[in-house]
Amino acid sequence: MSLTNWGNITVWKGIPFAATTAGENRFKAPQPVSAWNSTLQAKNWGNVCPSALFFGGDEYTIDEDCLNLNIWSAANSTDAKLPVVMWSYPAASTAANALFDGAGMADKGVVFVNYNYRTGSFGWLASPELNEERLGTVGSNSSGNWGMLDQFAALQWVHENIANFGGDPDHITVMGQSAGSAATYHILNSPLHGITIKNAIIESGVRDPHDPLCTSLAENYRTLEVNIETGLGYMASLNCSDIACMRALPMDDLVTSFMDSDFEFTATLDYYAMPDTYLNTLQKGIAQDVPIMTGNTRDESGATYGLNITLATYLTNLNQTYGSTWKDRFFAAYPANDSATASASYNAQFTDRSKVGTYFWSQLWSANATSPVYNYIWDHAPPGQTQGAYHESEINYVLNNLYGTDSPWTRQDYEIAETMNRYWINFIKTGNPNGDALISWEPAKKDSATKRNDKL
Numbered sequence: 001m002s003l004t005n006w007g008n009i010t011v012w013k014g015i016p017f018a019a020t021t022a023g024e025n026r027f028k029a030p031q032p033v034s035a036w037n038s039t040l041q042a043k044n045w046g047n048v049c050p051s052a053l054f055f056g057g058d059e060y061t062i063d064e065d066c067l068n069l070n071i072w073s074a075a076n077s078t079d080a081k082l083p084v085v086m087w088s089y090p091a092a093s094t095a096a097n098a099l100f101d102g103a104g105m106a107d108k109g110v111v112f113v114n115y116n117y118r119t120g121s122f123g124w125l126a127s128p129e130l131n132e133e134r135l136g137t138v139g140s141n142s143s144g145n146w147g148m149l150d151q152f153a154a155l156q157w158v159h160e161n162i163a164n165f166g167g168d169p170d171h172i173t174v175m176g177q178s179a180g181s182a183a184t185y186h187i188l189n190s191p192l193h194g195i196t197i198k199n200a201i202i203e204s205g206v207r208d209p210h211d212p213l214c215t216s217l218a219e220n221y222r223t224l225e226v227n228i229e230t231g232l233g234y235m236a237s238l239n240c241s242d243i244a245c246m247r248a249l250p251m252d253d254l255v256t257s258f259m260d261s262d263f264e265f266t267a268t269l270d271y272y273a274m275p276d277t278y279l280n281t282l283q284k285g286i287a288q289d290v291p292i293m294t295g296n297t298r299d300e301s302g303a304t305y306g307l308n309i310t311l312a313t314y315l316t317n318l319n320q321t322y323g324s325t326w327k328d329r330f331f332a333a334y335p336a337n338d339s340a341t342a343s344a345s346y347n348a349q350f351t352d353r354s355k356v357g358t359y360f361w362s363q364l365w366s367a368n369a370t371s372p373v374y375n376y377i378w379d380h381a382p383p384g385q386t387q388g389a390y391h392e393s394e395i396n397y398v399l400n401n402l403y404g405t406d407s408p409w410t411r412q413d414y415e416i417a418e419t420m421n422r423y424w425i426n427f428i429k430t431g432n433p434n435g436d437a438l439i440s441w442e443p444a445k446k447d448s449a450t451k452r453n454d455k456l
Helices: 120-124 128-138 146-165 179-189 212-216 224-237 243-248 251-259 278-284 311-333 339-367 411-430
Strands: 010-016 068-073 082-088 111-115 167-177 199-203 221-223 267-269 292-297 373-378
Touching: 068 146, 082 146, 082 179, 082 411, 111 146, 120 146, 120 224, 120 251, 128 224, 128 243, 146 167, 146 179, 167 179, 167 411, 179 199, 179 278, 199 411, 212 339, 221 224, 224 251, 224 267, 278 339, 292 339, 311 339, 339 373
Parallel strands: 082 111, 082 167, 167 199, 199 292, 221 267, 292 373
Antiparallel strands: 010 068, 068 111
């Protein structure tokens, strides 16, 4: 289907890359999709996966038959061999979200792919019975990580089929934001999918594994034992004692029960899909030594634009977060004497923790890699909102799709989007964001702090 905004771009929507995940396929690795004999009319969004925080829209339907993907390409032939980028969306979202429209990327000479994957209990439920199933099918005494296996299956489909859409199967960049950055990181770390990637873009993503913030961010995970305990508790809350019962429940029961609960479903350290802890992976040697781009936005991970707290609240927070040993040191580095300075210092420390956590991750990565790591901090606040440079605020710009949303964009926003998108496109094509007379963006060095360039 050709697009109105981009006459030279074709988009294919709702292409299945795996079978339905309902019924007997619920809480299983993605299963092969049955072949179809007629022409697939790829004009409409496919179903999107159920999520406790998402309730659908006018253009798409929530259903467990949701493992499908969308492709944007400007290729004129299957011989074009354009660089490919596969986008993984953040939590509680879908591949049909206008924020992730890929036409602006395809217009710059890459094939853009996004896809749906399972989240919540559908994507991460673990249990002893599921362990036994996996032991019998793949020889691994593990469960959970169904969403991660969806991500791997999407990558495998892209590698096997993207040449038919003008893409180069040997030049795939994986890219994602927040929970999607965790997907990118898991693809980077795991040898299970068997696909060699070219580059990785990890937005609002990775931190030094020692950073306490890691446990509250999208890339957090739990041990198999902890996630089994969570799974059994969740099953009991639904009056189910076995997986047959869980597979027989209506989809809506799983969604609504999770919404009203305190259960937290995360990736599982199963030593199968996820081969090891993040720290051990960094120290022992990475699965794929490829160029990395990673960074954060200014007003996320604890930093809150427009925050107004008292000095007493700030001091209490410092004590609770850092304890008596470190509280005074942090207060000396981020001093305050009233509510205005307390709010500013509170935000400054969280923004700096994001920078430092990502910087130290880059150092750990670089110690066992030869490929460069490019760090950034996004501090531009989009117009028409009061949350500053919020979580996700960079996406419209780097994907070159300001046209896809109705924010009151200004000329400056379009100029920023053009510049940022050029950095991202250059990186996707070459593994280096520089070129096109752009201001030089140096990779992180093992012996120096991340370079800050206010003009990026």
